[in-house]
Amino acid sequence: MLAARFHCWDPTPIVEEVPNPSPIEGESRIRLQTAVVDRLGLSIAGGHFPVTPTLPSVGSVEGYAVV
DSSP states (O other): OEEEEESSSSSOOEEEEOOOOOOOTTOOOOEEEEEOOOHHHHHHHTTOSSOOOOSSEESOSOEEEEO
């Protein structure tokens, strides 16, 4: 799948092919149709937010999917 990911604290994502994640018990797999890199994601990636995810990280928490 394609993913916009951040590999360092810079608000420029890299679009790359990554393996499909496997759901663990209690989770479901969805088909993501659209995702956005919004201002919050760019703020986190730029190091201007108190949240520091493990890198590489995706730049989105919102999307449209088919279950």
